[in-house]
Amino acid sequence: MADGVDEAGVIAEIIGLAQEARVPMRKVGRDQLDAVALTDAPQGVIARADAISDTDLRMLAARSPGNRPPFLLVLDGVTDPHNLGAVMRSGLCAGATGVVLGRHRAARLTPSAVKAAAGAVEYLPIATVPGIPAALAVLADAGIWTVGLVPAAPTTLWDLRVATEAVALVLGAEGKGLSRLARQRCDVAVAIPVHPPLDSLNVSAAAALACFEVARRRGMASRPEPMG
Amino acid sequence: MADGVDEAGVIAEIIGLAQEARVPMRKVGRDQLDAVALTDAPQGVIARADAISDTDLRMLAARSPGNRPPFLLVLDGVTDPHNLGAVMRSGLCAGATGVVLGRHRAARLTPSAVKAAAGAVEYLPIATVPGIPAALAVLADAGIWTVGLVPAAPTTLWDLRVATEAVALVLGAEGKGLSRLARQRCDVAVAIPVHPPLDSLNVSAAAALACFEVARRRGMASRPEPMG
Numbered sequence: 001m002a003d004g005v006d007e008a009g010v011i012a013e014i015i016g017l018a019q020e021a022r023v024p025m026r027k028v029g030r031d032q033l034d035a036v037a038l039t040d041a042p043q044g045v046i047a048r049a050d051a052i053s054d055t056d057l058r059m060l061a062a063r064s065p066g067n068r069p070p071f072l073l074v075l076d077g078v079t080d081p082h083n084l085g086a087v088m089r090s091g092l093c094a095g096a097t098g099v100v101l102g103r104h105r106a107a108r109l110t111p112s113a114v115k116a117a118a119g120a121v122e123y124l125p126i127a128t129v130p131g132i133p134a135a136l137a138v139l140a141d142a143g144i145w146t147v148g149l150v151p152a153a154p155t156t157l158w159d160l161r162v163a164t165e166a167v168a169l170v171l172g173a174e175g176k177g178l179s180r181l182a183r184q185r186c187d188v189a190v191a192i193p194v195h196p197p198l199d200s201l202n203v204s205a206a207a208a209l210a211c212f213e214v215a216r217r218r219g220m221a222s223r224p225e226p227m228g
Numbered sequence: 229m230a231d232g233v234d235e236a237g238v239i240a241e242i243i244g245l246a247q248e249a250r251v252p253m254r255k256v257g258r259d260q261l262d263a264v265a266l267t268d269a270p271q272g273v274i275a276r277a278d279a280i281s282d283t284d285l286r287m288l289a290a291r292s293p294g295n296r297p298p299f300l301l302v303l304d305g306v307t308d309p310h311n312l313g314a315v316m317r318s319g320l321c322a323g324a325t326g327v328v329l330g331r332h333r334a335a336r337l338t339p340s341a342v343k344a345a346a347g348a349v350e351y352l353p354i355a356t357v358p359g360i361p362a363a364l365a366v367l368a369d370a371g372i373w374t375v376g377l378v379p380a381a382p383t384t385l386w387d388l389r390v391a392t393e394a395v396a397l398v399l400g401a402e403g404k405g406l407s408r409l410a411r412q413r414c415d416v417a418v419a420i421p422v423h424p425p426l427d428s429l430n431v432s433a434a435a436a437l438a439c440f441e442v443a444r445r446r447g448m449a450s451r452p453e454p455m456g
Contacts, residue, residue, distance in 0.1 A: 090433045095423040119426055158444055195323040195443070198347055201436070205318045208433035209440050215423070216386055 002030040005044035014045055038111040052109055055125035057135055060098035061142035061166075069166040070144055071214055074100040076132045076182045077173035078203055081107045085116025086204035087171070092120040094211035095218065099126045100135055100168070132170075136185040139168050146170055148178050148186030149206055151199075157190045157210055163217035169210045174203050230258040233272035242273055266339040280337055283353035285363055288326035289370035289394075297394040298372055299442055302328040304360045304410045305401030306431055309335045313344025314432035315399070320348040322439035323446065327354045328363055328396070360398075364413040367396050374398055376406050376414030377434055379427075385418045385438055391445035397438045402431050 005011055018025050030044075037046055060072055073091045078084055084107035088099060107113060114121050129135040136146050145162040148170040170186055172178035183189065192206055201209075233239055246253050258272075265274055288300055301319045306312055312335035316327060335341060342349050357363040364374050373390040376398040398414055400406035411417065420434055429437075 086430060086433065089426065089430060093422045093426050093429050093433075116430075118428075118430070123425055192440070193443075194321045197351055198317065198321050200346075201321050202314060202317060202344075202346070205314065205321075205432065205436035208429070208436045212420070212437050215421075 001025060001027050001046075002033045002044040003027050004030070011045065039115065052121055052126065055098065055127050057100065057127040057129055057138055058142065060100065060125060060127050061139055061144055068095070068097065069164070070098065070168070071096045071166075071218075072098045072100060072139065072144065072168035073207065073211070074132060074135065074139075074146070074168050074170040075102070075106065076170060076178050077102065077105055077176065078171065079105065079107050080174055080203075081110040081113035082116045083107065083174065083202070083204045084109070085113035085118075085121070087207040088113075088117040088120040088124050090204065090208040091211050092124045094208075094215040096124060096211055099124055100132070100139075101126060101128050102132050103128050103130050132179070133181040133185045136168070136170065136182060140185070140187065142166075144168050145188060146186045147210075148172075148183050148189045149192065149210060150178060150183060150186075150189040151191055151194070153189035153191040155188070155190050157192050157213050160188070160190050160213060160217070162188060163214045167214060169207070169214070171203055171207055171210070175200075229253060229255050229274075230261045230272040231255050232258070239273065267343065280349055280354065283326065283355050285328065285355040285357055285366055286370065288328065288353060288355050289367055289372055296323070296325065297392070298326065298396070299324045299394075299446075300326045300328060300367065300372065300396040301435065301439070302360060302363065302367075302374070302396050302398040303334065304330065304398060304406050305333055305404065306399065307333065307335050308402055308431075309338040309341035310344045311335065311402065311430070311432045312337070313341035313346075313349070315435040316341075316345040316348040316352050318432065318436040319439050320352045322436075322443040324352060324439055327352055328360070328367075329354060329356050330360050331356050331358050360407070361409040361413045364396070364398065364410060368413070368415065370394075372396050373416060374414045375438075376400075376411050376417045377420065377438055378406060378411055378414075378417040379419055379422070381417035381419040383416070383418050385420050385441050388416070388418050388441060388445070390416060391442045395442060397435070397442070399431055399435055399438070403428075 033046055034042060061070055073087060073096055109121055139146055144166040146168045170178060170182060192201060192209055194200060261274055262270060289298055301315060301324055337349055367374055372394040374396045398410060420429060420437055422428060
């Protein structure tokens with residue numbers, strides 16, 4: 001914590017939570033804090049944490065706590081960290097149980113991704129895989145329906161029939177969409193119809209729509225969780 | 229256009245379109261181009277354009293071309309330009325016909341907003357108003373249902389009954405949600421149920437869900453537009 005930061009409001013809350021969880025705190029000069037910060041405008045507090053650990057793909061494909069059928073997000077070539085974080089936030093809010101990322105040509109959990117995720121990276125397990133098409137084959141073998149978002153698909157997202165079963169939503173890169181091989185490996189392809197003159201949604205908007213369509217079909221929509 | 233920029237690909241397309249539309253082009257030194265650029269990483273081309281002109285609120289409340297019932301987005305205190313642009317892109321993709329922004333404590337059409345909008349600011353008319361609650365009263369007088377997104381509302385977005393009529397979706401600020409007065413002025417309040425542990429969606433994700441719920445109810449979902 002920076003020397004001289006106002007210890008009221010959210011800072012007081014952070015101090016309280018840290019004491020409760022026996023997390024050691026230290027005061028340092030503002031210069032020293034700014035020097036280790038990884039974001040542009042640190043607000044007087046920095047936390048050091050273990051790196052987010054990777055989860056095995058087969059673990060993600062297994063039944064999740066509470067015996068809910070797996071609900072995965074597979075990102076094929078999404079390179080913008082802000083989009084990665086935004087997709088994880090919407091996914092977790094919709095009840096997703098895991099994320100699959102490619103190891104190459106893919107966004108990483110940069111500070112910008114973590115900030116956009118608004119806490120989701122701490123809760124949503126991630127499996128990093130060498131290749132998305134191979135990962136889709138593993139998921140299919142595990143009995144998970146793989147659903148690709150493909151603009152030209154004849155079926156729309158709102159006609160998706162497999163939402164209540166174990167499902168993985170496969171989202172393509174900004175601009176380019178799914179790779180040919182990933183598209184071929186998907187069991188089902190669905191489109192989100194877009195009104196002209198624009199011809200595509202941002203990947204994080206498409207992800208929000210697809211994730212909440214699964215949530216809606218799973219009945220979450222009719223019994224709202226208590227919210228603040 | 230910067231001297232020495234590679235005149236292939238998208239640059240060739242820009243040159244072709246400019247010639248077709250009789251838009252004068254000029255080559256300048258890279259330094260000169262970078263000096264007038266408003267974004268961080270100009271890609272060798274800059275366009276000068278008239279400022280986006282404001283539309284009167286009553287015009288937005290009238291029937292739109294094609295006699296579609298108005299489908300408006302009202303942003304109450306959204307201050308992040310990226311979110312503003314993202315909301316406009318998703319809105320236009322869902323068939324929205326206009327946006328209402330407050331003049332004070334609101335995001336403006338900064339370069340970052342325009343970039344996130346991916347073209348939507350050129351198509352979606354904007355009315356800037358002195359106050360959101362007063363604008364909601366004007367819309368209600370014009371026969372438009374005002375629908376506030378409110379986390380604690382007992383009705384969910386998916387139970388919204390007025391989507392096929394003239395409608396205005398009212399979205400609140402990041403973190404704070406709708407102001408008390410704006411919430412009181414809304415005819416209907418709906419919630420987007422969010423799965424714990426997170427308790428809220430990003431405003432642009434919430435906007436995408438609300439806009440496409442209107443689109444789905446209006447039947448757009450069952451007849452996809454041809455897409456690239």
